[in-house]
Amino acid sequence: MNSLLDYQAAAVGFAVAFLLVVLLTPVVSLAASRAGVLDRTDGDRRMHPWPLPRLGGLAIFAGIAIPCAAFGSQHGFWGVMLGAALMCALGAIDDVISLPPGAKFAGQIAIAAVPVALSSGNISIDHVTIPLIGVFDFGPGAYPVTILWIVAIANIVNFIDGMDGLAAGFCAIAAMTFAVLSASLGHADTAAVAAVVAGAAIGFLRYNFHPATIIMGDSGSLMLGYLLATLAIEGVLKTAAAVSLVFPLVVLALPILDTSFVILKRLKYRQPIYQADRWHFHHRFANIGFSQRRTALTLYAWCIVLSGFALAIRFVPAHRHGWTLSAVAILGVLGAVALLSSVYVIYTLEIIKLRRLRALRGGRADPAQASVDRPAA
Secondary structure, eight states: OOHHHHHHHHHHHHHHHHHHHHHHHHHHHHHHHHHTOEEOOOSSSOOOSSOEEOOHHHHHHHHHHHHHGGGTTSTTHHHHHHHHHHHHHHHHHHHHHOOOHHHHHHHHHHHHHHHHHHTTTSSSOOEEEETTTEEEEOGGGHHHHHHHHHHHHHHHHHHTOSSTTHHHHHHHHHHHHHHHHHHHTTOHHHHHHHHHHHHHHHHHHHHHSSSOSOOOHHHHHHHHHHHHHHHHIIIIISSOOTTTTHHHHHHTHHHHHHHHHHHHHHHHTTOOTTOOOSOSHHHHHHHTTOOHHHHHHHHHHHHHHHHHHHHHHHHSOOOTTSOOHHHHHHHHHHHHHHHHHHHHHHHHHHHHHHHHHHHHHTTOOOHHHHTTSSOOO
16 A cells, blocks of 8 residues: 555544444443443442443444454454454453453463464564664563563553543553554554554543443453554564664553552552552542543643654654754753653652651641552551
8 A cells, every 4th residue: 555545544444443432332331231240439449439331342342343354464463353352352251250360360361472373473572672772682582572561561551441531541642653653664554553443442432531431341451452562563663763662661651650650559568469459640640639530631641742752752853864953952852841741740649648758757647648658458
């Protein structure tokens, strides 16, 4: 396909996925409600005040799979989609009967191996290009590293799915960014699939933004995380770009930082990593008085700033003879904006902790503030 047809395919795929999810989500919602597959607020993780139907991921997957069938010429594509179907099914089973963590994790590992095994090496992180260092070849470790990457990204997206619209909005922004990056790096089919994923996620926001009428459940969050991981491999990591490793790390920074923060907290208090709690970014925003809409929009803005910086890294230094003063200045400004936005989020979320420490030192701790950093029971 030429460039114009590539863009048209991506635009059509985006629109079809959006419309399919908008049409299918009410059907899935009704079926889940009648079957009693509801997500009930438990005080530890979910923030909605009333039970909501799960299994929204089934509508998202259908909205992705149908238009993506048109892009099946891509090498390894069917392995990726088979893995997405299996990850969606695993998440749906967990939504219905709540699988033990060990069984769920083992299933994720087995599913992550599917695209690796069926793609003849196309879906594998066999090397990464590290800025200022060069190419690092994983050699025989390429396959386990790839499986670890897929499982990790699937779970970090799953971890942030605790508030109306957050996971869907983040996945839409990340997928759209991967679509632009993939297209610019010559991976037209991957770009089209990424656009489809973005369209499906935005379509689901029609029902999932606060006040939500349905949640995607593990069937959606695990599957979308899986797809973002494979899109990052196909469209970004398997290129000769000197900053190929930087792209996914910057685009996926929000859930990576959120998950890292929570895991460190759980390890500090000797709690199981898989245990639900209220230490995620969105919970901490709620603790300082942000509404769900304000929290979601704040985190969307952060994602957009980070994604914009990733795109700037790709497009600004376009001079083939090296860096120009203007390119350095533009990247410096955008990098400063991305850094300051990150500092703002961290400062905003940690300010309660600082006040609590000051109160404790003064012997007048506020129980409401002290509960912010107290480990979940």
